[in-house]
Amino acid sequence: MNANGETIIEVEHLVRRFGDRAVLDGISFNVHRGETLVIMGGSGCGKSTLLRHMIGSMKPTSGSVKLFGEEVTGMTEREIERVRLRFGMLFQSGALLASLTVGENVALPLVQHTDKSPDEIEQIVKQKLEMVGLTGFEDLKPDEISGGMKKRVGLARALALDPELLFSDEPTSGLDPIMTAVVDELTLNLTKGSHMTAVVVSHDMTSAFRIATRMIMLGHGSIVAQGTPDEIRNSSNPEVQQFIHGKADGPIPLNLSQEEHKDHQHVRPRPFFGARFRFHHKHP
Amino acid sequence: MKNYLQLNLSLLYWILIAPFSGQFFKIAPIFRQMVFIGVRAAPMVALTAFSVGVTLAMQAAHSLQSLGAEMYIPDLVMITLLREMGPVLIAVIVIGRSGSAVAAELGTMKVSEEIEALEVMAINPVQYLVVPRFLAMLVMLPALTIFGNYIGILGGWAVCRFALDFNTAGYVMRALESADTWDLYSGMIKSVVFAWIVITIACNAGLNVEGGAEGVGQSTTASVVQALLAMLVTNAVLTGIFFFSA
Numbered sequence: 331m332n333a334n335g336e337t338i339i340e341v342e343h344l345v346r347r348f349g350d351r352a353v354l355d356g357i358s359f360n361v362h363r364g365e366t367l368v369i370m371g372g373s374g375c376g377k378s379t380l381l382r383h384m385i386g387s388m389k390p391t392s393g394s395v396k397l398f399g400e401e402v403t404g405m406t407e408r409e410i411e412r413v414r415l416r417f418g419m420l421f422q423s424g425a426l427l428a429s430l431t432v433g434e435n436v437a438l439p440l441v442q443h444t445d446k447s448p449d450e451i452e453q454i455v456k457q458k459l460e461m462v463g464l465t466g467f468e469d470l471k472p473d474e475i476s477g478g479m480k481k482r483v484g485l486a487r488a489l490a491l492d493p494e495l496l497f498s499d500e501p502t503s504g505l506d507p508i509m510t511a512v513v514d515e516l517t518l519n520l521t522k523g524s525h526m527t528a529v530v531v532s533h534d535m536t537s538a539f540r541i542a543t544r545m546i547m548l549g550h551g552s553i554v555a556q557g558t559p560d561e562i563r564n565s566s567n568p569e570v571q572q573f574i575h576g577k578a579d580g581p582i583p584l585n586l587s588q589e590e591h592k593d594h595q596h597v598r599p600r601p602f603f604g605a606r607f608r609f610h611h612k613h614p
Numbered sequence: 615m616k617n618y619l620q621l622n623l624s625l626l627y628w629i630l631i632a633p634f635s636g637q638f639f640k641i642a643p644i645f646r647q648m649v650f651i652g653v654r655a656a657p658m659v660a661l662t663a664f665s666v667g668v669t670l671a672m673q674a675a676h677s678l679q680s681l682g683a684e685m686y687i688p689d690l691v692m693i694t695l696l697r698e699m700g701p702v703l704i705a706v707i708v709i710g711r712s713g714s715a716v717a718a719e720l721g722t723m724k725v726s727e728e729i730e731a732l733e734v735m736a737i738n739p740v741q742y743l744v745v746p747r748f749l750a751m752l753v754m755l756p757a758l759t760i761f762g763n764y765i766g767i768l769g770g771w772a773v774c775r776f777a778l779d780f781n782t783a784g785y786v787m788r789a790l791e792s793a794d795t796w797d798l799y800s801g802m803i804k805s806v807v808f809a810w811i812v813i814t815i816a817c818n819a820g821l822n823v824e825g826g827a828e829g830v831g832q833s834t835t836a837s838v839v840q841a842l843l844a845m846l847v848t849n850a851v852l853t854g855i856f857f858f859s860a
């Protein structure tokens with residue numbers, strides 16, 4: 331939307347290795363206030379890992395991550411807590427506390443970080459749960475609700491403190507099309523109305539194009555393509571086209587073993603003939 | 615080891631320093647843990663302590679009768695229980711029951727990203743999860759030890775009263791006469807130290823689990839073994855300090 335607004339996130343030359351495998355290999359991008367950045371990419375390409383580095387729960391091998399202008403990679407726990415109060419995070423698994431009820435999970439940040447009375451908190455919890463289409467589930471435990479419901483409770487919890495910045499890891503996976511639309515609508519409203527900034531990891535192309543103001547596609551450790559939804563839709567990069575149209579046949583490697591994965595990264599960038607193990611479809 | 619020391623330091627911070635800067639720990643979770651760690655372990659502690667009391671009295675009777683010194687049976691039961699068997703056995707029960715449960719619970723939270731989620735919500739896992747368990751253990755293990763001591767002495771009484779020709783008043787008098795307050799206090803000091811060891815080892819094991827459900831299992835087992843060893847070695851050291859150095 332406003333690419334010249336205040337810069338909220340600055341990621342520079344981010345490198346993360348697990349053993350000698352570079353899952354993130356020199357990633358740089360910025361996110362400005364009010365934007366919704368959608369991060370796409372194949373399963374296991376490092377999207378969740380990238381988010382974990384942005385929220386400061388993983389330390390990079392090298393490179394820098396700045397949130398609200400402050401470098402988070404070298405921060406102590408105490409310093410980073412201050413930054414963390416300003417953003418919310420929805421984990422891919424929901425990461426609800428199993429010992430608390432749905433209501434208590436959403437209330438947790440409010441109980442811990444505000445002086446609100448129990449009545450006020452109850453009110454806010456109700457309102458947040460309503461926003462994600464869950465009313466009357468406050469007293470259930472996380473293991474008594476479905477996967478998609480857990481996701482939405484996680485989202486309500488991430489929004490409990492009305493953060494300026496929201497990270498969500500696949501908020502709509504496991505949701506039916508109507509609920510997906512509700513969650514997308516919610517993201518749109520929040521980024522429009524209160525100038526919240528959102529970073530969303532998504533596999534769901536319909537949803538991604540609906541909410542994104544900018545998109546990044548990850549592949550073999552780096553950014554394969556980035557731009558506005560229109561630029562991505564019209565991208566000439568075959569990997570991008572294969573991904574957004576969900577084709578099995580194309581340049582994206584499908585069947586990588588760990589060894590191949592390594593080789594593949596050594597010869598990067600090789601987007602056009604990177605696939606050595608490709609499914610060959612016999613057309614009927 | 616580095617993790618373990620860090621956990622202890624940060625525990626001390628949250629218990630001793632943070633309350634003075636306005637971050638007082640919440641009471642309700644401590645009580646919840648006290649019920650779990652302490653109250654629910656009481657039946658097992660009672661059964662164990664009673665059997666030990668009975669066994670001690672029978673062994674004492676066996677040895678002392680041949681010397682014609684049956685009157686010292688209560689002394690032996692009392693002192694062994696207060697100084698050694700009470701604190702050690704009850705710590706064993708609590709390690710097996712509550713230590714392992716804490717390690718498994720925190721470990722499961724670790725592998726299901728709950729701990730990470732807490733951190734990202736700017737909630738310190740040591741403050742939120744470890745402090746209540748630690749304080750509950752520090753109160754409940756000594757309390758269980760006192761409770762166990764009573765039951766053990768009751769076990770000794772049962773043998774003396776029904777199998778030997780003691781009368782109740784004689785047993786009680788003899789038992790009270792033999793023990794001095796230091797016997798009780800030394801046992802209490804031991805059980806406070808054991809409480810510290812058991813709960814910090816369990817929490818540390820849980821918070822550092824890696825590798826899914828299998829990792830949780832391994833860490834839990836490791837925490838039980840480590841806690842038992844650490845507790846027994848510490849017991850030997852403390853007994854040495856308390857009763858051999860004076």
Ligand SMILES: Nc1ncnc2c1ncn2[C@@H]1O[C@H](COP(=O)(O)OP(=O)(O)OP(=O)(O)O)[C@@H](O)[C@H]1O
Pocket residue numbers: 348353371372373374375376377378379380422
């Ligand atoms: N703690 C870790 N130790 C070792 N390797 C890891 C670790 N975390 C992630 N990885 C590796 O990093 C890669 C990226 O993982 P990540 O979870 O970020 O993928 P993703 O893009 O989120 O996939 P998905 O869409 O399936 O969620 C994977 O190949 C994984 O094996």
Ligand SMILES: [Mg+2]
Pocket residue numbers: 377378379422499
């Ligand atoms: Mg992921």
